[in-house]
Amino acid sequence: xxxxxxxxxxxxxxxxxxxxxxxxxxxxxxxxxxxxxxxxxxxxxxxxxxxxxxxxxxxxxxxxxxxxxxxxxxxxxxxxxxxxxxxxxxxxxxxxxxxxxxxxxxxxxxxxxxxxxxxxxxxxxxxxxxxxxxxxxxxxxxxxxxxxxxxxxxxxxxxxxxxxxxxxxxxxxxxxxxxxxxxxxxxxxxxxxxxxxxxxxxxxxxxxxxxxxxxxxxxxxxxxxxxxxxxxxxxxxxxxxxxxxxxxxxxxxxxxxxxxxxxxxxxxxxxxxxxxxxxxxxxxxxxxxxxxxxxxxxxxxxxxxxxxxxxxxxxxxxxxxxxxxxxxxxxxxxxxxxxxxxxxxx
Amino acid sequence: xxxxxxxxxxxxxxxxxxxxxxxxxxxxxxxxxxxxxxxxxxxxxxxxxxxxxxxxxxxxxxxxxxxxxxxxxxxxxxxxxxxxxxxxxxxxxxxxxxxxxxxxxxxxxxxxxxxxxxxxxxxxxxxxxxxxxxxxxxxxxxxxxxxxxxxxxxxxxxxxxxxxxxxxxxxxxxxxxxxxxxxxxxxxxxxxxxxxxxxxxxxxxxxxxxxxxxxxxxxxxxxxxxxxxxxxxxxxxxxxxxxxxxxxxxxxxxxxxxxxxxxxxxxxxxxxxxxxxxxxxxxxxxxxxxxxxxxxxxxxxxxxxxxxxxxxxxxxxxxxxxxxxxxxxxxxxxxxxxxxxxxxxxxxxxxxxxxxxxxxxxxxxxxxxxxxxxxxxxxxxxxxxxxxxxxxxxxxxxxxxxxxxxxxxxxxxxxxxxxxxxxxxxxxxxxxxxxxxxxxxxxxxxxxxxxxxxxxxxxxxxxxxxxxxxxxxxxxxxxxxxxxxxxxxxxxxxxxxxxxxxxxxxxxxxxxxxxxxxxxxxxxxxxxxxxxxxxxxxxxxxxxxxxxxxxxxx
Numbered sequence: 001x002x003x004x005x006x007x008x009x010x011x012x013x014x015x016x017x018x019x020x021x022x023x024x025x026x027x028x029x030x031x032x033x034x035x036x037x038x039x040x041x042x043x044x045x046x047x048x049x050x051x052x053x054x055x056x057x058x059x060x061x062x063x064x065x066x067x068x069x070x071x072x073x074x075x076x077x078x079x080x081x082x083x084x085x086x087x088x089x090x091x092x093x094x095x096x097x098x099x100x101x102x103x104x105x106x107x108x109x110x111x112x113x114x115x116x117x118x119x120x121x122x123x124x125x126x127x128x129x130x131x132x133x134x135x136x137x138x139x140x141x142x143x144x145x146x147x148x149x150x151x152x153x154x155x156x157x158x159x160x161x162x163x164x165x166x167x168x169x170x171x172x173x174x175x176x177x178x179x180x181x182x183x184x185x186x187x188x189x190x191x192x193x194x195x196x197x198x199x200x201x202x203x204x205x206x207x208x209x210x211x212x213x214x215x216x217x218x219x220x221x222x223x224x225x226x227x228x229x230x231x232x233x234x235x236x237x238x239x240x241x242x243x244x245x246x247x248x249x250x251x252x253x254x255x256x257x258x259x260x261x262x263x264x265x266x267x268x269x270x271x272x273x274x275x276x277x278x279x280x281x282x283x284x285x286x287x288x289x290x291x292x293x294x295x296x297x298x299x300x301x302x303x304x305x306x307x308x309x310x311x312x313x314x315x316x317x318x319x320x321x322x323x324x325x326x327x328x329x330x331x332x333x334x335x336x337x338x339x340x341x342x343x344x345x346x
Numbered sequence: 347x348x349x350x351x352x353x354x355x356x357x358x359x360x361x362x363x364x365x366x367x368x369x370x371x372x373x374x375x376x377x378x379x380x381x382x383x384x385x386x387x388x389x390x391x392x393x394x395x396x397x398x399x400x401x402x403x404x405x406x407x408x409x410x411x412x413x414x415x416x417x418x419x420x421x422x423x424x425x426x427x428x429x430x431x432x433x434x435x436x437x438x439x440x441x442x443x444x445x446x447x448x449x450x451x452x453x454x455x456x457x458x459x460x461x462x463x464x465x466x467x468x469x470x471x472x473x474x475x476x477x478x479x480x481x482x483x484x485x486x487x488x489x490x491x492x493x494x495x496x497x498x499x500x501x502x503x504x505x506x507x508x509x510x511x512x513x514x515x516x517x518x519x520x521x522x523x524x525x526x527x528x529x530x531x532x533x534x535x536x537x538x539x540x541x542x543x544x545x546x547x548x549x550x551x552x553x554x555x556x557x558x559x560x561x562x563x564x565x566x567x568x569x570x571x572x573x574x575x576x577x578x579x580x581x582x583x584x585x586x587x588x589x590x591x592x593x594x595x596x597x598x599x600x601x602x603x604x605x606x607x608x609x610x611x612x613x614x615x616x617x618x619x620x621x622x623x624x625x626x627x628x629x630x631x632x633x634x635x636x637x638x639x640x641x642x643x644x645x646x647x648x649x650x651x652x653x654x655x656x657x658x659x660x661x662x663x664x665x666x667x668x669x670x671x672x673x674x675x676x677x678x679x680x681x682x683x684x685x686x687x688x689x690x691x692x693x694x695x696x697x698x699x700x701x702x703x704x705x706x707x708x709x710x711x712x713x714x715x716x717x718x719x720x721x722x723x724x725x726x727x728x729x730x731x732x733x734x735x736x737x738x739x740x741x742x743x744x745x746x747x748x749x750x751x752x753x754x755x756x757x758x759x760x761x762x763x764x765x766x767x768x769x770x771x772x773x774x775x776x777x778x779x780x781x782x783x784x785x786x787x788x789x790x791x792x793x794x795x796x797x798x799x800x801x802x803x804x805x806x807x808x809x810x811x812x813x814x815x816x817x818x819x820x821x822x823x824x825x826x827x828x829x830x831x832x833x834x835x836x837x838x839x840x841x842x843x844x845x846x847x848x849x850x851x852x853x854x855x856x857x858x859x860x861x862x863x864x865x866x867x868x869x870x871x872x873x874x875x876x877x878x879x880x881x882x883x884x885x886x887x888x889x890x891x892x893x894x895x896x897x898x899x900x
Contacts, residue, residue, distance in 0.1 A: 032815030034802025036733040044733075051730040058720040065716055068691055073709055076630070077699045086891075087698045091899060092636040100688045101681065108677040111727065116670040118729045123666040140505075175663075180500045181596065183661060183736060187802040191732020194661050197499060198590030199597055201663035214814070218736045218804040219661075220493050222500060223413050226807035321413055 033214045036187040041205045043122050043190040050118045132171040138182030138195035141224040142299040152247045155286030156299045158232045161240040163206035170206035186215030207234040223322025229300025250277045251289045260341025292346040310339040372456035374441045377463050381438025388430045395423040404824035406812040416808035418486035424494030430470040436617040437528045440556045446862035447550045449541025449878040454534035462527030469521030476513035490514035498588030498599035515574045522567045532560030543880040550860050555620035558648040570606035604655035612651040618755035628858045629705035630697030636689040643682035650679040660728045661735050669728045676726035703777030707758035714750030739799025745792050765855050769867045770848030776840040787829025794822045859884035
């Protein structure tokens with residue numbers, strides 16, 4: 001093959017190796033769970049491929065122009081004894097102007113055409129009939145996940161089935177907002193899409209591997225934007241079905257925590273939170289029907305332990321100043337009873 | 347004897363009369379200097395805001411700043427930077443230089459000029475008054491906390507109680523009117539007040555670029571002003587322009603804002619292109635390569651930049667063909683920008699490069715602007731942008747343009763024209779210290795800032811979780827601040843020290859070719875005792891090289 005071709009392939013290879021190395025380190029290392037170069041779902045992969053192409057082109061442009069600049073700065077510097085004469089005054093060259101206009105325009109056309117393809121493929125993909133449908137509602141500062149096909153509402157931890165690339169079972173997300181703009185960003189699964197009030201958006205993911213995928217809100221939404229974390233649990237079909245089954249059940253009704261359950265109403269928690277099948281049907285805060293099925297609370301900020309739950313109820317401001325959950329006046333005993341009640345909601 | 351002149355002692359100027367002179371001046375040179383000094387003060391304040399934020403972000407889950415304080419700081423930092431540092435400093439240099447470079451006595455509308463400056467200045471004072479209003483100073487008072495682009499509906503009264511948002515709205519509305527006044531002056535002056543012989547084809551590129559910038563300001567500020575008026579109507583007069591619950595549109599705010607916001611950044615960079623285009627030729631000892639192409643490219647950039655705004659909205663849910671259109675226009679605007687880089691390169695090629703301080707800042711600009719432009723091409727690619735948008739990659743990109751590009755060009759302009767404005771040279775030695783220390787700091791902070799973006803770190807977060815792989819990059823970025831601060835301090839010291847003790851500059855310390863170097867340093871109030879007449883783009887070259895004048899070749 002020609003020298004030019006060989007150089008181009010070597011350059012691409014080197015660039016790709018660098019990126020893959022980085023991605024591989026990131027993937028295997030526990031320190032980079034949100035690396036955009038470690039895609040694990042078709043939209044993220046499509047983006048990765050076009051991004052690599054863009055990086056190759058911009059990388060090549062950079063190498064060429066940088067070298068020319070560096071060369072010029074070194075070769076044409078003033079040397080001793082040169083002080084008095086002025087160099088030949090060259091005012092321009094029409095041929096050069098045409099050349100370095102046409103070449104960039106061609107590059108733009110090539111980049112644009114490849115990009116337009118990917119945009120169309122990702123944005124206009126029709127949902128297959130067996131896709132999982134989730135409606136994501138953004139709130140200040142937590143995530144609501146509704147599963148219309150199953151009839152339950154979860155919060156803050158999204159469960160989806162793993163998808164086999166040969167026989168995909170994607171999850172389609174409809175994105176709505178209850179208040180201000182948010183953005184759903186789980187880098188390894190897809191690019192981000194905004195949640196805009198009165199402007200429904202949609203996106204899809206089809207993760208290839210099981211595991212926990214992290215992300216967070218990516219559109220400034222107010223005081224605790226930084227703490228609106230996303231956790232996506234990709235599960236085997238069997239595990240996902242088990243989870244769905246658990247979520248569909250009515251809440252556990254444990255008579256030993258009846259006092260706590262009564263306090264949940266008396267202390268007005270019901271006004272913001274839903275516990276399905278009880279009179280608590282508030283929609284301002286997360287659905288708590290199966291609170292204990294989650295690993296975290298406060299949208300990923302705290303591990304779901306009794307101590308943390310108690311502390312959170314006692315003073316949400318301490319963990320998320322600006323959170324919409326008010327500090328409710330209650331005695332220590334009342335707090336313990338409410339916590340004990342919530343601890344039964346598996 | 348009849349021919350003896352009688353010299354009377356001049357009356358001693360009291361400090362009150364000096365103060366009143368500057369307060370009431372309509373002289374473009376004094377107004378220019380006031381714009382520049384005003385901007386420098388806000389540059390230091392901006393730097394302090396940035397330092398506080400970078401301290402907070404140097405470690406995960408840090409508690410140096412509260413969420414509220416941080417959110418107000420990044421809003422003020424961005425708003426200050428665009429409206430009260432970059433715009434004024436560039437209007438200041440433009441005001442000072444344009445009449446001088448076209449052989450005019452002053453701007454076309456001197457009183458409008460003064461009015462525009464004072465409006466802009468008032469806007470800045472009003473905005474900063476917000477820190478002291480309302481809440482405690484430790485939480486940054488009532489300063490706006492909605493981000494510098496103030497997206498609806500976060501700015502609605504339901505989500506932004508009190509008046510912090512109103513400080514943002516009104517301060518910028520007032521400053522915007524000041525910008526329009528300034529732009530009117532630029533356009534009228536450049537079109538109407540050129541000296542005899544200076545056709546449009548012969549005026550310095552700085553004049554061309556300020557003309558394009560002025561035209562762009564006239565077109566682009568109005569959408570912002572309109573949006574701000576609509577926002578006020580929403581907040582106080584039961585309007586629903588941006589209220590989604592009542593049929594209004596949140597996305598419409600974005601369109602209005604970015605139709606302003608994108609051309610605005612070209613308003614900021616084009617005068618910097620002007621500085622580079624004037625300084626590189628002088629220190630390469632060659633005429634600018636491709637003057638007509640540079641004019642065409644700049645005008646092209648001006649027009650195309652009006653059609654790219656929705657690349658800030660690729661994640662908002664526009665249809666695929668909408669996204670594709672803006673990918674195309676955004677990549678297209680990179681073409682004339684690249685042409686300019688090639689022309690500057692060609693100017694240096696075959697020249698005799700003198701590494702005086704203005705030139706080394708220009709060379710820094712060239713490398714850094716190249717990188718910034720290329721990261722912009724990456725962002726122009728909508729799918730790539732679906733990952734990179736609203737992440738630290740974007741923050742790194744635009745700081746690369748603003749600090750690595752705009753600020754470096756401004757430093758170059760300072761070192762080049764400070765002698766003309768004050769009659770004294772800035773210290774070359776301190777200039778080099780400034781350059782290298784600031785360069786190290788800039789690269790430490792902003793090169794490595796791209797990485798957290800690639801690793802999933804969104805912007806505008808007051809803290810972040812450990813274990814995402816972001817810690818080390820944030821720490822390095824924060825360390826870079828120390829060097830940048832040191833560089834700025836050296837620069838400020840250089841200016842103050844050189845003002846009093848610098849070497850006397852004379853008319854033309856750089857052996858340059860445009861008209862401002864044909865008068866004294868600093869110029870007299872009337873600029874030129876005799877109206878200059880020119881025959882080419884480089885009138886002083888013609889005078890210095892009578893055997894080989896430009897007009898034989900143009």
